[in-house]
Amino acid sequence: MTHALTVDAATMQRRRKFNYAPYLLLGPTVLLLVAFIAYPIATVFYYSLQHYNVTEPWYNGFAGLGNFTQLLFRDSKFWSSLQFTAEWVVGEVSLQLILGLALALVVNETFRGRGLARAIVFAPWAISGVLTTEIWLLIYNPVTGLGKLERLLGLGNGNLAPLATTHGAFLSALVAELWRGIPFFAILLLADLQSVPQELYEAARVDRANVFHRFRYVTLSHLKDAIVLSTLLRAVWEFNNVDLLYTLTGGGPADSTTTLPLYIAQEATISHNFGYGAALTVAAFVILLAFSGLYLRLTRFGQER
């Protein structure tokens, strides 16, 4: 019986008989992924070449590159959404990284009640985008939030409504998303901080490296790969994250907080313009792919410095 449990390569080589077990075990998972991820992705490319609008079925049919020429040359919302996407992703990821690293360093220290402190500060990780919107809306809303606070403290007329202005809406969304985004970096970087060999700090101290140098050359260089990978994952994630913006600002005011994926979601759920939405999706794919490749190359991921 034991021969069935093969772990070392030598035994593998000896056994000629084809082993079906792993394929049977993986079958259902692979089938699901092919049917509901791989196949749908392939069909996006097909739909992107079609006029396909549920509300205007009489125009449906092959569009050639029509959707793409419209997107590139006649759709200013596409370009403005791209610009906001860049601002959103860069702003969110860099702030989340800095604050998340700070938080990880703090809760990596030994102190009484550390477990509870970690549980509290990591908790927003589990909160959804929509719920985050609900929570922060009570703060941004003039009736229930900062406006009310302003009125109660006698600081103003209570009309403080951060979501009403372009600048305010961006900042409001930025802060709300930070609230639930910081824990992601803190959790990931904490795991890596715990694996920094203590001897390195000792050695640095013997070499009379000051605290800045210890942080720069021991902590940061040890965290480099984790930081590169987590920022990439997070950038892709924030790029795709539409729940919060969809519900908090709705992309407004005047489309000023519409990211490309939010634009796609609106085309799908509100306009039901599936063909054009698919073309936007292809554009998003190309951008993500190019960004990921470029990012990994520029940061020389996995290479020793």
Next chain:
Amino acid sequence: MTTIPSGARAEHADPPPSGANRATRSRRGPMTPTRAARAVSLFGPLTLFVVFTLLPLYWMVVYAVTPTNHEGFVPWPLTGSHFSSAWNNLGFAYLFRNSAIVGASTLVVTVILALAAGYALARFEFRGKKLLILALLCTQFVPGVVLLIPLFQIFKRLSLIDNLLSLVISDTVFQIPLAAVLMAGFIRNIPVNLEEAAMVDGCSRFRSFLVIMLPLLRPAIVATGSFAFIGSWNNFLFALMFMNSQHNFTIPVGLANLIGEYNVDYGALAAGGTLAAMPLVIIFAFVQKYLVQGMTAGAVKG
């Protein structure tokens, strides 16, 4: 934003102590200048982070438990009326039921598939294994919004639009890759000899898995199951797109609709939000300790 320099200061004033230092530090002693500096540089930023985390939640709970037109931010006097109005009038009774059905089903299916797939990845060598793991990790880069339109078409053809099953399928599909990779990591950490010993004693491979492995894998099952449940509980876009009738809406869709209304009953909205957050908080308390290792296994290790 003021926490950036102070957070960094925490590190500078007091880099992670060595093992020997750690023991002495935790004991109480006289307040030396270093200790004072440490207290400020550590507990200053920590307090800021804790307040930033808890304040919005506190704000919501205050609205949920105090009567309408209550002034100030002290949670007194208390009322349960917002909860009953959210539950009965705003439809949280069925929102909760639907989310629970979808979440629990996603959890069960994901855990079973992840156990099978994880076992195959951890215990067998086979053709295309590396490629498969790479493919599993690559799915993390596939955004849900990209699949919104094609999945809608597929479910329409399967007549699953406005059927909770479509949500179980799409949620599971998004949870399974990470769950499988995570589970494989957990299984790899259990010595093979344990299984072999049971098989020598006459157990079949499946039986030895049930008897020996499953109990040992309990933390793994709790972790992957919780991740799957949270992911499903929080999923908004798919539910928004695939569900048409009100009685099939899940919590995020219901919340989003309430947020969008012109005349919102803020107390009831806050109560609904508190209800929606409750299962997350409870589950999070359980999985919190697995989070660190779980996310590293999923995100960093290939």
